[in-house]
Amino acid sequence: MSENLRERTRRAVQREIGDAALTLFAERGYDATTIDDIAAAVGMSQRSVFRYFATKEEIVVGKLELAVDDMLDVLRRRPPGEPVWTSLRRVFDVVDHYGDQQELSALIHRMVFDTPALSAAYLHRLQLMQEAVVAVLVERAAKAGNPYPADDPTPRALTASAFGCLVAAQHSWLASSTQGTFANALDRAMATLIPRA
Template structure:
């Protein structure tokens, strides 16, 4: 997506419908289990037909995994929105701000942890989750490469992938440390400290 280009109305409408379906489906998954929840039940709970459901998601699995595509797009859009002259490391730190609501909000965190457990315990979902997480990083790697060189990413250049990989490692370290703490400090402070450890502010 071009920098600062608006999202078309049709696409915004599609994303809203997908978000509503996802919320409805998650409620059913948490209440009665993933395997015991059918597409028909999800569609009925959302007030639509099964045929309409398939306009937004090819399958039940895609509904669960689709949130990671939305997450990837949000992160890419957030990086696109950062000032072009801002250090890349600082831009990545600010991109991670969109994850704070998933961790610091008690209700959101409980829902996400429950859904993450469903993904981890369902082999086909976990395999696709790993693929989606790779896509998240690939989207950012291309953008970081452009920010650093004003050219598209050259696969033989390891620097963009190393920077993005390091940023995600810092995020994961911060998440693990925060969950192990008494949570008296905000998660954002842990992310700040973790990313400051590598001293890549000049990148």
């Protein structure tokens, strides 16, 4: 139980820092808020904040909780024969679990998209996820009996396009003042392309 407790308190502290930081960011802006400000807000030293978050950007980007593990789990559970494009769309359902806290999610996304440093960090994170997704796709095709040829760009291209659509949908959704569901925006974005059979 002890280990579990340590982990729980760790998460609790992390959450507390994250929440306090987000409040400050929303008030003064991301760039205008220093780590010292955040540390002061939660009554810790600057050093300790960095023990919970590797970088300042991660405090925000981590909030998006694009849990890589969840996405990969979903992908692995999809029927091996399913079209890749469909599987990818299902993977993004994980992202869509913002459902209950649309407003917060929109706030964060807006902040990410108009803070260059955050935007860069977010895109980089998506890129890392893509690599993991591609690996699973390759593995799954092999298991299904029709592996991709050695240097076939197909899995990479499809994945990159799907993630591109994800970002496009996020932009569209924000631009339309978050009217309609995000899931709908994503469906529309991904419907503009058809993978070649």
